[in-house]
Amino acid sequence: MTAAGALFHEVSAETHTEAVPCSHLSLELGHLYMEDFAEGPERLRRHFAAVRPWADAARAFVAGLPMGKEPRISTCFLVDDYFSRLSTPAELVPPLLDAADSAGLSIDYLARESGCAVTDPSRPDQAELAESVLKRLVESPPPGSSGFRPPVSLTGWLTNGRRAPDRRTSAALETTGVWQPPSETEARGHSVFMDVELWYEREQSRVWSCAFLAAVWQLARLGLLRDDGRSVLTPAQWNKDAFPDDWAALPPLVRLNPSAAPFCAYYTCSVLPTRFLPVEHAVRTILEQTHVDPAAVRQIAERSEGEGLTVPSGVVERTSYVFPPGLTS
Known part of the structure; x- marks a missing residue:
């Protein structure tokens, strides 16, 4: 027979989430x-x-x-x-x-x-x-992204897909120099690309x-x-x-x-x-x-x-x- 294990935790560390009427x-x-x-x-x-x-x-x-x-x-x-x-x-x-x-x-x-x-x-x-x-934004990285784009916390811009690469960026250097269109991450047939400004200084x-x-x-x-x-x-x-x-x-x-x-x-x-x-x-x-x-x-x-x-x-x-x-x- 083995003794039952006891789990200890600090009550003060718990966060109570207040409910709201709806x-x-x-x-x-x-x-x-x-x-x-x-x-x-x-x-x-x-x-x-x-x-x-x-x-x-x-x-x-x-x-x-x-x-x-x-x-x-x-x-x-x-x-x-x-x-x-x-x-x-x-x-x-x-x-x-x-x-x-x-x-x-x-x-x-x-x-x-x-x-x-x-x-x-x-x-x-x-x-x-x-x-x-x-602080709760979780950006959805587009398929094939290289991580070159700075996070929204720094740029103030949020997108729903992949931007068209600029020839001056490292992402563009990975291509053969041929222009690529922007694309929506979860497009249905055709893309509806959005690039949203959240704030500016x-x-x-x-x-x-x-x-x-x-x-x-x-x-x-x-x-x-x-x-x-x-x-x-x-x-x-x-x-x-x-x-x-x-x-x-x-x-x-x-x-x-x-x-x-x-x-x-x-x-x-x-x-x-x-x-x-x-x-x-x-x-x-x-x-x-x-x-x-x-x-x-x-x-x-x-x-x-x-x-x-x-x-x-x-x-x-x-x-x-x-x-x-x-x-x-």
């Missing part, structure tokens, strides 16, 4: 730039009037749930306060909410795009989200790209972002009748509807102007090469299975988009 669908009602708001309330009303029928269609898509459950759907809107700040929350947000109401839509959660980059360091429950996601500070911040936004909505196991970009309750004169005084994510379904969701759907189509293609390229927290993925799987749902483990498979023909700008 809706069935996170429905994004738009993303506008500051110059769009500058055009006035009529511009906002046209936007939501075009969004309304497609938002209704997205809601109908998740209506048939197993066990007769009512779908939990939360709506959100992302305001660009990162690339420009032509107005204040007090001036900008009330007309936005009024325009949504006029189209029969309600914005449950309002987010600041700057919160997807660097959140308020004075709040211990927040993190620098963009930097943390950058300006005055010794990093400026994140719209595509990369949008990828962070998707991960937040899917409930997959953690900071040492803690959930991040958690919504703060806010009185929608009182907005500050300074963006820094507004939390990165606010809940405007006290009875709203959870912000995070099993699936996301974004109703966006067609100008965002190339941006969202870039977002999917980023998400395909992001190693998300496995504990967070497992939590989502267990929670959804408890509701009789099977949620894909892949991040991209949980995202969807609508680009209405009337929403061109």
Whole structure:
């Protein structure tokens, strides 16, 4: 008879991954730039009037749930306060909410795009989200690559395949001098090659790209972002009748509807102007090469299975988009 072995480990070394409540669908009602708001309330009303029928269609898509459950759907809107700040929350947000109401839509959660980059360091429950996601990128090396290309952490560029070699690079010297086209790593028949800028340096500070911040936004909505196991970009309750004169005084994510379904969701759907189509293609390229927290993925799987749902483990498979023909700008 042999004695049973004992396994010792230090409890303090374990990281507890905080679980987050989930809706069935996170429905994004738009993303506008500051110059769009500058055009006035009529511009906002046209936007939501075009969004309304497609938002209704997205809601109908998740209506048939197993066990007769009512779908939990939360709506959100992302305001660009990162690339420009032509107005204040007090001036900008009330007309936005009024325009949504006029189209029969309600914005449950309002987010600041700057919160997807660097959140308020004075709040211990927040993190620098963009930097943390950058560290989770796992580049997919194309077949036959020589490792000559510097990593994305140095270049700020991420691709979904092999770039066309330049004659001045060592990779080009391995060929016979004949031009080679770029190629997508997992192309189906023909390549759709993407080379995505994630950031650039300006005055010794990093400026994140719209595509990369949008990828962070998707991960937040899917409930997959953690900071040492803690959930991040958690919504703060806010009185929608009182907005500050300074963006820094507004939390990165606010809940405007006290009875709203959870912000995070099993699936996301974004109703966006067609100008965002190339941006969202870039977002999917980023998400395909992001190693998300496995504990967070497992939590989502267990929670959804408890509701009789099977949620894909892949991040991209949980995202969807609508680009209405009337929403061109």
